[in-house]
Amino acid sequence: MTAEIIDGKAFAATIRDKVAGHVARLKEEHGITPGLAVVLVGEDPASQVYVRNKGKMTREVGMESVEHRLPEDTSEADLLSLVEHLNADPAIHGILVQLPLPDHIDSDKVINAIAPAKDVDGFHISNVGLLGTGQKSMVPCTPLGCLMMLRDQLGSLSGLDAVVIGRSNIVGKPMAHLLLGDSCTVTIAHSRTKNLAEVVKRADIVVAAVGRPQMVPGDWIKPGATVIDVGINRVPGEGEKMRLVGDVDFASASERAGAITPVPGGVGPMTIACLLANTVTACCRANGLAEPEGLTA
Known part of the structure; x- marks a missing residue:
């Protein structure tokens, strides 16, 4: 068996096109x-590269992009004041x-100072709680992108056995909640899970987000399973060059999986696309308009 490659770059382009269409209609x-x-x-x-790419793509879909670049020694109070100003800006x-923020700034305090309705990263404690209890929330971008790709690949996820490897607040935990919301049977596994190989072998869906290069070998994958590899790890390549690999051993896993995301070119491009989707969703909610179809969880 040779797995179908899930092209995240192409899928992200489709999402951006949908966002651009919604933006044009809103205008x-x-x-x-x-x-x-x-x-x-x-x-x-x-971070500078990420911010530059986000600004470029925001403008490309017709949205307003506002960037605030602050010096390293910016005080926590000044950053919170800026967040308060942005919260109040219609x-x-x-x-x-x-x-990451500099060490002298409390990241949790800053994230939780953002108005939950404008929290397009989905990290505010209110959004975390809403997602965890199955209510409408802003959803973290990377898990949302993973869910979109799974729905596109498999259609209904109802009843499928899903294993999420990784328990981070950014990917692992919200991914599990999203899969539960689509009626999967979900196991959250991690590096300390006993008999991890056996846990993974029963899964119809494997989402690997543990941050260890090629931790999941191909013989852990159930034949025909769908594998979403969130990992982005730099390892030595030819000569002095580094190369990117995921948390899954792509070569061996692609011989058993039914479909798999590559690294790079899989989940990565979806993150910014879903950030744009979340911004359009937030805009619609703020103005009492119907949410865009196909861009939310």
């Missing part, structure tokens, strides 16, 4: 332009504070 029919504010504190190179529908 034409209601005179509303969704606005996304991104706040970056410090000079972290990876032109801003989504707020994202790029993580």
Whole structure:
């Protein structure tokens, strides 16, 4: 068996096209332009790249992009003051504070200062609680992207056995709640799970988000299972170059799985696409308009 490759780059482009269509209709029919504010504190190179890409794609789909780049020594009080200002700005529908923040700033305090309705990362404790109890919430972007790809690949997920490897607040836990919401039977596993191989072998769906390069070998995969690899790990490549690999051993797993996401080019491109989708959703909710179909959980 050779697995079907789930092309996250192409799927993300489809999501962005849908977002652009909704944005155009909001402008034409209601005179509303969704606005996304991104706040970056410090000079972290990876964060700068992410923020630049987010701004570019936000503008490409027709939304307003507002960037606040603050110095490394910005005080927590000043950052909270900026968040409060953005909360009160009716032109801003989504707020994202790029993580990680400098050590002198309490990330939880900042995240929980964002108005829950504008929390397009889905990290606010209110959104976490709403998602966990099956209520309408803002959903973290990476798990939302994974869910979209699974629905597209499999149709109904009802009754399928799903294993999520990883228990982070950003991916593992919200992913499990989303799968439960689609009536999967869900197991959250992790690096300390006993008989992890046996747990994974029974799964129709495997979502690997543990952050260990190629931790999941192909012989753990049930024949025909769908594998979503969230891991992005840098390992030595040829010469002095580094290469990206996932948490799953792609070569061996693709010989057993029915479908699998590659790394890179799988889950990664979906994260920014879902951030844009969340911003449109937040805009519609703020204005009492119907939510866009196909862009929410």
